[in-house]
Amino acid sequence: MLTLTHFLILSFLLFLIGIAGVLVRRNILIVLMSLELVFNAVNIMLAAFSYYMGNLNGTIFVIFNITVAAAEVAIGLAILVCVYRRRQTVYVDEVDEMRG
Amino acid sequence: MEQFFFYIFAVIALVSAVAVITMRNVVHSALALMICFLQVAAIFILLRAPFLAAVQVFIYVGAVMVLFLFAVMVLGVGRETFGEKFHSQSIPALITLAVLFMVMGLFVFTGKLTVPMGRYTEAALSSNTEVIGKALYTQYIFPFEVVSVLLLIALIGTVVLVMRGRTRQVR
Numbered sequence: 001m002l003t004l005t006h007f008l009i010l011s012f013l014l015f016l017i018g019i020a021g022v023l024v025r026r027n028i029l030i031v032l033m034s035l036e037l038v039f040n041a042v043n044i045m046l047a048a049f050s051y052y053m054g055n056l057n058g059t060i061f062v063i064f065n066i067t068v069a070a071a072e073v074a075i076g077l078a079i080l081v082c083v084y085r086r087r088q089t090v091y092v093d094e095v096d097e098m099r100g
Numbered sequence: 101m102e103q104f105f106f107y108i109f110a111v112i113a114l115v116s117a118v119a120v121i122t123m124r125n126v127v128h129s130a131l132a133l134m135i136c137f138l139q140v141a142a143i144f145i146l147l148r149a150p151f152l153a154a155v156q157v158f159i160y161v162g163a164v165m166v167l168f169l170f171a172v173m174v175l176g177v178g179r180e181t182f183g184e185k186f187h188s189q190s191i192p193a194l195i196t197l198a199v200l201f202m203v204m205g206l207f208v209f210t211g212k213l214t215v216p217m218g219r220y221t222e223a224a225l226s227s228n229t230e231v232i233g234k235a236l237y238t239q240y241i242f243p244f245e246v247v248s249v250l251l252l253i254a255l256i257g258t259v260v261l262v263m264r265g266r267t268r269q270v271r
C-alpha cells in the first residue's frame with residue numbers, strides 16, 4: 001500500500017540530487033537543470049500532501065509553481081545567453097567579477 | 101500493484117536525475133532530464149492529479165526542454181573534459197549535502213506519516229480539470245492574475261535582455 005512517506009522520500013532524494021547538481025557542477029546549464037529537479041521535488045511533495053489531505057489547494061499551488069518555474073527558466077536562459085556573449089564562458093566559477 | 105508501479109517510476113526518476121548531474125555531454129543531461137520529467141508526470145497520475153500530469157508533460161517536457169536544447173544549440177557547449185566538470189569547492193558542498201541529508205532524513209523518518217493516502221471524492225477525480233478550473237477562477241483569481249502579469253514580465257524581460265546584446269554587437 002502506498003503511504004505518504006513513499007512520496008516524501010522520493011521527493012527528498014530528488015531534492016538532494018538537485019541541490020548536489022547546483023552546488024557541485026560548473027556548467028551553468030546543468031545548474032539550471034538541477035534547479036528544475038529541485039522544483040520537481042517540491043511539486044511532488046505538494047501534490048502528495050494535496051492527495052493526503054484530500055483537497056485541491058496543493059494541486060493549485062503546483063500549477064502556480066510550474067508557471068513560475070517556466071518564467072524563471074526563460075529569464076535564466078536569457079541571462080545565460082547575455083553572459084555567454086560577453087564572457088564566452090558557461091562556467092559559473094569563471095564569472096566572478098563581483099567577488100569581494 | 102500501485103506500489104509496484106510507484107517503485108518503477110521512482111527508480112527511473114532517481115537514476116535519470118543522477119544522470120543529469122553526472123553526464124559530461126550537456127545534450128545527454130537534457131535528455132535524462134526529459135526522462136525524469138516524464139516519470140514525475142507518471143507519479144502525478146499515481147497521486148490522482150491527471151491535470152498536473154498533462155501540464156507537466158506540456159510545459160516541462162514540451163516548453164522547458166525545448167528552451168534548454170535551444171540554449172545548448174545557441175551556445176554551442178559540447179563535451180567537457182572530466183577535470184573541468186566539478187567545482188573547486190566540491191568538498192564543502194558535499195559536506196553541506198551530507199548535513200542536509202541527515203537533517204531531512206531525520207524529519208522524514210521521525211514524522212509519523214506512515215498513513216495510507218487520503219481519498220478524493222468521486223467528483224474531484226472524474227472531473228479533475230473542471231474542479232481545478234473552477235477553483236482557479238473563483239477562489240484563486242487574484243494569484244492567477246498576478247501570475248499572468250509575472251509571465252508577461254518574464255516575456256518582455258527575456259526579449260529585452262537578448263535584444264540589447266544584439267544591437268550592441270551590430271554597432
